[in-house]
Amino acid sequence: MARSSDDTSAGPSRSGERRRLEELVGRVAFVDHHCHGIVRGPLDRAGFESLLCEADAPGPWHGSLFDTQVGLAVRRLCSPLLDLAPHAPADDYLARRAELGSDEVARRLLRGAGISEFFVDTGFRPDGLTTPDELAARAGASAREIVRLESVAERVIADHRAGDFVATCRDGLAAAAATAIGFKSIAAYRVGLDLAPDRPATSEVAAAAARWAAGIERGAPIRLADETLIRFLIWTAVDLGLPIQFHTGFGDADADLGRCDPLLLAPLLRATAGLGVPIMLLHTYPFHRHAGALAQVFDHVFVDVGLAMQNVGSRAGQVLAELLELAPFGSVVFSSDGYGLPELFHVSATLFRRALSDFLAAGVADDAWSHLDAERIARLIAADNAHRAYGLDGEGAGRGSLA
Amino acid sequence: MARSSDDTSAGPSRSGERRRLEELVGRVAFVDHHCHGIVRGPLDRAGFESLLCEADAPGPWHGSLFDTQVGLAVRRLCSPLLDLAPHAPADDYLARRAELGSDEVARRLLRGAGISEFFVDTGFRPDGLTTPDELAARAGASAREIVRLESVAERVIADHRAGDFVATCRDGLAAAAATAIGFKSIAAYRVGLDLAPDRPATSEVAAAAARWAAGIERGAPIRLADETLIRFLIWTAVDLGLPIQFHTGFGDADADLGRCDPLLLAPLLRATAGLGVPIMLLHTYPFHRHAGALAQVFDHVFVDVGLAMQNVGSRAGQVLAELLELAPFGSVVFSSDGYGLPELFHVSATLFRRALSDFLAAGVADDAWSHLDAERIARLIAADNAHRAYGLDGEGAGRGSLA
């Protein structure tokens, strides 16, 4: 175990084992349990770069954002699907992209990603993006919706101010639960993950809603950043029985990464254990080892390294292996966290497949586990864990719509 | 340096070097400076799985806890000692285990672990577990006791309530120090590691003990979770001169991992520097790099990655190498953190040996250090550092009983 790297005699058989596992992992249809829509129209270089990673846009100091792991990965992995040589220069890539048109590019890149089901978060700037159905159509796959809790509350306060906020929110989330497959919270961005674990009293919620509405009356933007209200949304979602996704780990400059450590969620995880509702910790990097520890001790916690897969490029294998130190193999799921660019779906899925098959093949070559174990783990992580968490595994199928 | 992995011409010589270091590391008797007793009787599958990792028990979401790194490592490494093929299925393994009986299984697995001395923490649920002498007898090794500070205080409050708490605790710890080899604190579980660095006044301690006793009178369970009392215990232990172990890093769901970062101990480490009392930071993962930094700047701090070795399975080499980035080679010790299952001792020791010999052999192959350096470092980490820390290195032998 842990020794293949220099056991040269194992080289050939390991290569054979790798090929077997690559083929298996290549055949398995992946569930992408967290992604977003893609931009509908054409993009110039600045627009493309602004969607490439978590930087808002290229600036005067760092040069082109193509000079990142994700930029290099796009040039390497996506160019061939656009009929270019690998590593095509950025301008050539974008010229060819414009020539083919964004629909054709999306079709090629999404179909190449090997994803059969997309669970699409529709809460962030949906206006310029494809709907779940549009995404699914381009990919030749199916799509289900993930409803963002904070967005529902923001629509309620916009439409009704504080009047009947509690009941209207509950109704809105219950209506969403009839068709959505899960909920998502961006508490990390708004108040941090250091959430009190208890369910707030209705009177507290009503008072907080009144304060929020009063602020909006005075001209504040409609942006939910109240810890009591966010806890109310989370507990309402718990009552509805759908899995709840949490943004954790790194994101854009709006979030203080220090408040996005999933360890801050421990009290809430303890409070929700045994309630039958899976908690899905998204992204988690650079706190993915913390997330793995949580997944080991809390049976209802699932984890991924979604956003990291696209961003860390050649390092994807190392990051996934770190997650798999403590996280039970039954707790790890795949997400692309694709947003805006179909390239990000393709890069995430391709790097994740390689990371997974490399991890599993190395274990077989090192005799840490058997090929049969590796196959079972591959199927768990590619799709079975997600199907179980979201109630799509036969017995639980349709669970999402019964909540 | 840092380049063996693809220098194919170095393959054969590196393999030879690895074998030489494996043989050396295999011959050296290891000191296991932190472990627990094992379960005396038979275990069914649920009982076995509940002891396999830090999860309380298998639950409805993640499936069998055999589908973890530690589960795979048990099936790989322990099966042959039970006359099974490597990677035996879990049910076959457990059937054979039942057939052999828990004593015979313990004998085989413990003797195969290559540990000559066990320092046994007797503070956690000792009733169902073997005593240090029983463990030693099964292993054909010797054992010494580590006394848990909080358990002593809990016995004192149970027997005496708050009356004479300070003096009775001091007497109890002094009596323990006459035979024990060290103390341990689980402050991390009870109040977190963010401990004030100063020694509390006797009046403060007496007042806190009175509050604790009053709570117990009102029906609270006997569970020490008062920061003042825990600091009193730590400083009393410092006065007695024995090494003090601290749980740090991950553990079960009772602990908030965010409060278990050893960096939180920095003020206490600064306050205890130069007092002649080693502080032993246990486990430390996923904060093992933090622990390495503490070990570098505080001469009296020793570190291990005990619990992690069993849990991270095929990743043990990477985790140990990360600890050895900053931690001086004179500061790193071995612990199995075995608890309940003899399998965990065997897996910890086997994975640690491999991780250590792989680390050292890679350095020799990369010409980062000489073979003689590697041998010296192996002896330090296997036993010499522990002997020095616990006063068993000749001059200091018996120091534990002189405190």
Next chain:
Amino acid sequence: MARSSDDTSAGPSRSGERRRLEELVGRVAFVDHHCHGIVRGPLDRAGFESLLCEADAPGPWHGSLFDTQVGLAVRRLCSPLLDLAPHAPADDYLARRAELGSDEVARRLLRGAGISEFFVDTGFRPDGLTTPDELAARAGASAREIVRLESVAERVIADHRAGDFVATCRDGLAAAAATAIGFKSIAAYRVGLDLAPDRPATSEVAAAAARWAAGIERGAPIRLADETLIRFLIWTAVDLGLPIQFHTGFGDADADLGRCDPLLLAPLLRATAGLGVPIMLLHTYPFHRHAGALAQVFDHVFVDVGLAMQNVGSRAGQVLAELLELAPFGSVVFSSDGYGLPELFHVSATLFRRALSDFLAAGVADDAWSHLDAERIARLIAADNAHRAYGLDGEGAGRGSLA
């Protein structure tokens, strides 16, 4: 991508690629954007060891500080430049060092480091150390000064007490900016990095200065540890337009590492974005992945793993690769953080070169990027990024003296 380690057929070509990149990285002159002076006179073994790593000195528990990664790296990498065999024993090394004399040793080691420009922090114990010009002369290179903000304030309070503190500090920093190439803050050591992001009012600054002066009058040492005053210095530096370096990550026992996480700077980074002043995050280990995330989302943030390169020895490649997961290639700079011993410059530079060429060669071998990409990235990290950040890239040359 991410797969070279066991693709044995790629061995030869990868070795060739590695040699090409090693030659390139070996030819490029490096900018060392953060270092200190070296000790002028001879050093005995205790004195040498006390400068070898962040431990104050060897102590009774850990043995010689040569038994560290940095100690082994010095014996491996520096011995040949002193005409000794690699891995010379520590006493032999020190005897030869004494024989050659500290000037000759410095000349050999510094010239072997391949650094063409040193940016020298003159704020820490400068009396016993070489000046920037003396360092440059020994190295056959050029040097520029980095002015430590807290040292300027300490000179002002020593010379003037609180009288006109605000204006005198501003004048002092403006005078420094006329010749220095950048500023540095050790807020991490003094108050931690959890700095409020706003510029303090002049009245607040004056009041804090008065409190500080009053303390000194009562006998307190002249040591700036006031958050308001440190923020005043930082904002004054921002006004002067020079890059500002921050100590982050591990250091000696004076600092609480938990307060040195660069994530704590996020509010200040947000407040200084777009002002045209680069913020240079030094060292960052073990929080280098956190630093990489900051560098991705803040265009004005540059990052290094300076101190870590010398300290982690054989692990330098792994640490640099972790930084390069999220940090854009245009944001990463080199520093040796050499202090006291010329050995530390040589070890840092040698390990960094290897880490960089190994990282880039592995990517080419794995087809993650092209050779041309690798060359461009090497030039960015070796010197171009530093030149851009410090205004030495042609258009901006001399920017430092125009502030």
